[in-house]
Amino acid sequence: MPTLTIREAIRLGLDEALETDPSVFLMGEDIGTYGGAYAVTAGLLEKYGPDRVRDTPISEAAFIGAGVGAAAGGLRPIVELMSMSFALVGFDQIVNMAANLRYMSGGQIKAPMVIRAPTGAGMQLAATHSQSFETWLAEVPGLRVVAPSTPYDALGLLRSSIKEDNPVIYAESAGLYGASGETPAEYYEVPIGSAKVCRSGDDATLISYGHGMPILYESAEILAARGVSAEVIDLRSLSPIDTGVLVDSVQKTGRVLALDTARRSGGIMAEVTATLQEQTSDWLDGPVVRIGAKCAPWPYNREMEQGSLPDAQDVTGMLSATYDL
């Protein structure tokens, strides 16, 4: 099996879609000549030309909205944002337009588009460039929201997202672009709305997505050394959430910790843990545990930023405090 980085897996998915589907085109700031702020689209302009790999002005509202329109007009645009934080400039277009169009028109119009954006903190980009608005967008009916943490899922989810008839927010953990892993040469898809059990265990269920996953793997190792076997689940999809897989796991382990690398309050893990409390309370050995980043804007200073992000010590500490594990 070929080994790819997440960056390469996404590029492969884009390349393949451009190759096979003439209604697919890419647009975004500096994705062509410059090759993309994170070099995801490098080489695609040369291969497909400026009609299909379109550099945009710095006008997020206009080009996100134009993506919605192009999708309504029968195309399948893939829009790149340089950062999930910049989605704010185009939020009206994403929420009021892309998400609502189908419903407001009584099902007459659809907007099959993908909005890709690097997300998350950890690179000392400070308050305006480190936010994870996929968790906000996951609440909006009409949108799908996915967030891969491995090259395998990056490619599989991108394929499904491009085929999807609803607008999809495809959140790319900026810190994971270089992460590598095996990616089958044969065609496969990862369906939207499916979580994945990445490591099975009996004593506790650990849930996260994106760059929360490496923290969970590290935590599971620490726990294993203590004789605690943790089940690790990657949400992969924030909307819809694969409740079934989560419920099954918690019914087995009786303990759950959900970790978010975005701010803890009002985050996606509030939704996850509330759902599990509703559906698995009879199986739980104690309260559901939710940890996340500190509820402050992202600081620039490295130690503060790292201190704001949850880590494996927080995970294992909370598990022992809550469940005596």
Added chain:
Amino acid sequence: MEIQRYVPTQLRPARQMRADLQQIEQASSLDGVGELRSVGEVSLYGPGEKAELLDLYRQMYLIRRFEEACAENYSKGNIRGFLHLYIGQEAVAVGVMSVLRPGDYVVTHYRDHGHALARGVDTNRAMAELFGRKTGLSKGKGGSMHLFDASKRFMGGHAIVGGQLPLAAGLSLSCTYKGTDDIAIVFFGDGAVNQGTFHETMNLAAVWKLPLLFFLENNFYGMGSAIGKVRAGGTDFYPMAESYGIESVLVDGMNVLEVREVMANAVGKMRAGGGPQFIEAKTFRYVGHSMADPARYRDDSELAEWMEKDPLKTFPSLLLARGAAVESDLEAQRESVHQEVSAAVRFSEGSAKPSPHEIFDDVYA
């Protein structure tokens, strides 16, 4: 609406200046040196102002040296995140700030070190911010893209392209609302003009006659995008101000004295209640957009052409040629800048890091 065309009396009209820009002669705009001239309350340059001229040189050199030190410390890992350098554009910030008063508000984007230094923020605290130290301007929380010094009315350092423009409009509103003749100036790049906030703010400032100076630093690229690729209407922006009824002028951003002169004109009118003004300076950043950008999208020859107009070469030669300074004056300025920047690096290295519990400080007032 009848549009008042801006025909400055002491300046060459903008369109003429544009032609000049195409073949800049070193001395063209410097004819005034040696005779005392002033615009409104600002005296521009003259024989009695040797110290002031030398100071313009010193400030430009300070920015250059500060930015070089930033690049060095980025490679060493002392500075991280996104770092955008101002090298090449020094004459703009220095010319602009030399005309402002302490009560005026300054707002800018993420390429903000030059503006901050020219506004007079403490060099040590600016560098310490980039090092993420507690002694930094924003206590290590903002970093390179988010420098602030409210005591200097330097109101940031904003890293969302176009996000700073409405803020500046509100600051200028606060000036007239309180009955002062202070103004606000907002810096932005050629790329920011494509954001809705630019157009919305131009309109708002014009409708409300706000004392807001729109200062466009046209360095011909927004990240890797040459203007021609992303903007309809060519590489001149100042004519678009007319459609909002805002007076505009183009200036050579490599020439600190010309920047000073158009600023003095514009600011004088604004203080007198004339409403917003728009200045476009043509300039160039010598280095990549940020430390991550090797700038492969542009030709070395383009850079070389601009470097011939380097304000740190042309301005000192002018001072020497006009007898406003001798070589040892310049050398003394450079020496003091080197010391200032080295001291700032040492100060930053020696400063404490913020402690992790400070993360919740300053979330709320």
